[in-house]
Amino acid sequence: MRFKFGHLAVVLAAVSLVVGACSSADSDSDSSSSSSGPVTITHQYGTTEIPSTPKRPVTLNWTWADSLIKLDVPITAEFVLEGYSGENNRFEWTPAHSSTVVPYTATPDIATLAKYKPDVILAGFLPDKASWERLQQIAPTIPVLEQGTQVDSWEDVTTTAGEIFDKRTQAADAVAEVNDQLAQVKSTYPKAQGKTFSFAQFTQENQLGVITSDSDAASKLMGQMGLVLDPTVKSLSPNGDRTLVSPERIDVLRSDLLILWPLAGGPEVFEKVPGFTSLPAVQRGSTVYLDNNNAAAFSSPSIYSVPWAIKKVEPALAKIQ
Secondary structure, X not given: OEOOOHHHHHXXXXXXXXXXXXXXXXXXXXXXXXXXXXXEEXXXXXXEEEOOOOOOEEEOOHHHHHHHHHOOOOOOEEEXXXXXXXXXXXXXXXXXXXXXXXXXXXXXXXXXXXXXXXOEEEEEOOOOHHHHHHHHOOOOEEEOOOOOOOOOOHHHHHHHHHHHOOOHHHHHHHHHHHHHHHHHHHHHOHHHOOOEEEEEEEOOOOOEEEOOOOOOHHHHHHHHOOOEEOHHHHOOOOOOOOEEEOHHHHXXXXXXXXXXXXXXXXXXXXXXXXXXXXXXXXXXXXXXXXXXXXXXXXXXXXXOHHHHHHHHHHHHHHHOO
């Protein structure tokens, strides 16, 4: 059985809007007050032209919101998925900033969105081209940038935000800064390089949801820290999708490092599974526990969440010998 789990699952199932994506422009002024354009962004549904530097951006995706905050771009409204967007709908890694937060539980309401009079909508995943076209009627919209994915990389989002808001140098510097931190992790923990990891969620149906693809956002992030997705876990899904396994198969999680996300409850949810405490990573202490307030740092990384994720993983990396 294949599935999409966690906050991303809810987002993918819920959001029925569409966004345009980003491409390129020619100037590099990084002036917050100057206006440039037009900028044409290429994305999974074609292209979106943004006629001038936006002044009233609305975000439907926290990766986009974090990038704008990093680039000192004021956000008019942030639509956030309630219950998966941090405590009080603010992630702990995102700096304090001024914006209107609009929580939703199923789908962002288009009429509400339109009331904010956006001049660009930064959406991320949208289920189909019709959703994107609907949003395009309100303002130029940016969906997923790359074909064949549902989550853009934090680097691509930040770089594209730099193009849209004429802050290319600032965006490039921000990406380089975080990449330096990732390089430092690999240097600091040489014994962890090339070791295996698994990412498992304990679902409300008492199943283990595991990542089985190298192209998953969490896999890419751990790869940037020098780890590899456990081949045993990858083999559970020949098509490379996320998949469900029963708790009786807890033995498949014999990786060097485990990232564990109980959808409801805490570490005790995993600890009650027979055989869990005998897993090598559990005995070694190379485990990382997430919850609904912070799992987005791995399943949909942003320019701010990656440094947070590094600090979260470091104690486990230090246990790998």
